[in-house]
Amino acid sequence: MTKVHESPGEVLQSHPGVQRVPSPRIDMFVAREFISAELCERLIAKIEAEHRPSTVADYNGDDVFRTSSTCDLSRDDPEVAALAARIAEYSGIDPAHAEPLQGQRYEVGQEFKAHTDYFEPRGPEFEKYCAVAGQRTWTFMVYLNSVEAGGATRFKVIDKIIQPEAGKLVCWNNQRPDGTPNPATLHHAMKVRKGFKYVITQWYRERPWG
Ligand SMILES: O=C(O)CCC(=O)C(=O)O
């Protein structure tokens, strides 16, 4: 059993095979082969079956800021529910704080320019997105395929690039230890140059999702 006083960072650190990204500015971990190649394939099929243009909070006037597609993965799908449960258990985070799981799909030329996953505390849409469940805390992202070219995730403040690889988990705390948003989490899903890119994303909130 996970002890309640353990932080997600401590819980994550305890798993065999997990690597802490060596930066004093961000709590970030990578685990290869977090899910099987077979599960990756089935999740890709679900994303292919249903996706819509991705959206952004706090529109900044750039119509090509996020050009990917998003799939809302249903909790009624037992495989989706099992994956959400697995991530919660792995992180030690209360599953009630999880947003619905999403899939993201990128074609050649598509990207999500440098952004943070937290909502701008003074932004016009903070109230709309955060009134019930509060700010985003941790991001868990699993790459579902190895992209033929391009598609890496670049954290430019900490000078770290994560390459897509089927089943690889990357996760980070969007907040600093004092609970304020951490600008060092800035990241860019770089353009796919060849093939497709698929990921799943699990975001957690300060309070239960509702
Ligand atoms: O696809 C990626 O590499 C990153 C995706 C991302 O940053 C997001 O969906 O918030």
Ligand SMILES: [Fe+2]
């Ligand atoms: Fe992001």
